[in-house]
Amino acid sequence: MKKPLQSTRLEIEISDIDLNPGPFCMSFNFSLKQLKNSIEKCGLLNGPYVIKASESRYTVVTGYRRLLAVHELGWAEVLCNVLPADFPPFESLLLNLYDNIVHRAMNEVEKAMVLERLNRYVKHEDLIKEFMPILGIPANRQNLDILLQVPKLEEQIRMSIAMQKISLRVVGLMMRLDSGDRLKISELFTALRLSFNQQWEVIQWIVEIASREGRSPKEILEDDALTEVMNSSKMSNPIKSKMIVEILRKERFPSLMKAITEFKRRVSSLSLPQGVKVIPPPFFEGKNYRLEVGFSQGEELRKKMERLSGQSGLEQITDFWKEAK
16 A cells, blocks of 8 residues: 655745746646636645755646746745655656646647656556556557657647647658758648648658658748748638648649549540549559449439430540540
8 A cells, every 4th residue: 555645734935936847847838817717716725746956946746837827926925745855756757647637638748748757767568558548548659659759849849739730640750850841841730720631641742742852841842832822811721721732732643633634624525414423443543433323313313324325425434544644
């Protein structure tokens, strides 16, 4: 059975507490407004835990946000729980972790901060089995490897992660890039609010285009066509997103996009009945086409099939799109 936590209740001047994010801090991208309102109405219900760092200075173990809040409210002193000077750092981390997960939901950057700090004391296998489930993270090595690097990323990118504007899967790809490339891609994703699936496709296209052309991802995103769309004041974000994705898709798959354009041109010239579609093989890599016929009644289907049976030009539907490659 674990021994009860021992600490000393002591009124401490806030000026004697280090309010910089310390070694046990697990807070990022937060607002103190609601907390300050609560403290003004009800006082400080749970005293922070601190540990003495020197004769006259204290390091925050738990209650970092609470201390910032009372500091902004103009408090001169605060009643704290002072831990023994020899209290183990690992135990301090656990104390802060469980204090946090009981009282609030943590964003992805904060979860990464927890794992990065625990990594100094805990084996990767134990982080995966014990701590990732506690944090509500899918417990696997790939996620752990990504999260351990998140605290080292630029603040702009960490802000986007915390605000769920960039997915962790995409962050895994961004980590392989230079800082300037990462920031440029983050700027694009944050500005356009691309879906996570779009982000995953687009970042791969950007990297592949850059590799093929011997340029950096940042240079690709600074091309005139993309810059013109991004800077346009006449387009909404959804339209910008659509155009950016289309431009990058054409750059990444020029032959495929030419084939799609040629296919659509040829099929549209056939004047097929309304609701009838010719569907090519996926990515034009197979040999089998499909015919899709939309109808509401059997009689409508019969008429469309009769018209199709006499439709001229159907024999033109071949692998003509290969000519575009």
